[in-house]
Amino acid sequence: MTTKASTSDKPVILWFRRDLRLADNPALNHAAETGRPVIPVYILDDAGDGRTRGGASLWWLDKSLRALSDGIAERGGRLILRRGDSEAELRSVIDQTGADTVFMNRLFEPDAWSRDAEIAHGLKTDGVDCKGYNGTLMTRPGSVLNGSGGPYKVFTPFLKALRASTEAPPLMTSVRDLSGAPRLDSDDIDDWGLHPRRPDWSGGFDWTPGEAGATAALTRFVGHGLDHYGKGRDIPSLPATSRLSPHLHWGEISPWRAVTAALAAAADGKVPGAEADKFVAEIGWREFSAHLLHHFPTMTAKAFRPEYDAFPWLDDDAGFEAWTRGQTGYPIVDAGMRQLWTTGWMHNRVRMIVASFLIKDLLIDWRRGEAWFWDTLVDADLGSNVQNWQWVAGSGADASPYFRIFNPITQGEKFDPEGKYVRKWVPEIARLPDKYLHAPWTAPVEITRGIGLRLGHDYPKPIVDHAQARDRALAALKQVSSRIEYPHD
DNA sequence: TGAAATGTTGGGGCG
């Protein structure tokens, strides 16, 4: 017989993963309910998360851990920081403290999941229990299945099933007291060097990582943005999107809290129900991505539709570099890529435009774009990133068909008609009249001369002709997709 | 969560 938890005075470990919050945290609450000392631990382990994190993610992690550490200190505790192999560091903490239980909110990426299972198995043989919870997704991946017991491959029925199968878990009260844990060694976060140096490219990162920042972002969004989310979220110059993605990725807030807040605002008549539903659907895409990754773990590296892996992508280093630097000559593309580099984030509408441009205008492998986003996005999330890139490429589940090619000029005219977004991020063409802003090369020389703009010098001429690129992509992608039937949507 | 080509319709100018 094992000793009942309530009769033991051994401490328990709270192993923080991507659940960097103290409120509404299932693992933390269950750890606290034991009534035993709680040792909060964060382990920086490149191998344990499924994929080595990118630079922008590490920037965020640095700030979020500091916020978490402060919150724990306010509750009389101390966040223990370790760097290295997760299992070895957990064992070290266990050896030093006699802890017999590890509470954690699970990571659901397949590699991380199986690694965690190995760790739990290894600790179990030494009499240490691992207790896993879900603090980061509305539903555990694999739990929403279609009538045949298989995974949904189309978003709309998935969302319907998701909404029907689950309801919000009750909001957990914030743990007030984290004192009483035994003292033990911790790294100093300053020594981890997560903040970039030489150069520090993060000067334009206008974010407040951490739980308080996440809550503030949600409050801001529900008050301003959600009321016209359906249309506003497509206008990159408007603050109509939630900007919750990095907070959600690091678990500074749970998706249920965001969904519940939006639905409550609708129930109170503060926003139209249709607008709140649109937002819930976007959270639903995040869930769909996690579920797809769970069922199809190879999609991180391989096309979901395998015929796409035979596609002869172009090895265009110059084109790729122009894309990453925001020097393609297409203002809406360049604006997006510069916003990404400067702030660690890009508006969703523009993500679709720049991804379409890389894949379909330049015919560059979606994996190269995915890798760039992974390194530069503060919200980089394995499931969402891979799923969305495959969506644009046409190689994914429920993906955009191969012939859906964004026109960077008309997209700019449609969604940035007054050019506010482009002028902010591509200031060298800011003085062009609206009429020519999204296609500067069409401006008469009197105009460009009048504003002192020399195309090809101050701002590049387009690196490809979109009309030609479109024809080229259609011809090439038609080959690979020739045997695919696309359902009506 | 497209775009472009093609088809259709209807108003207005004009002989």
Added chain:
DNA sequence: ACGCCCCAACATTTC
């Protein structure tokens, strides 16, 4: 008054 043409606006089809 009528037919014809032009063309914008909208709808449908195709990639």
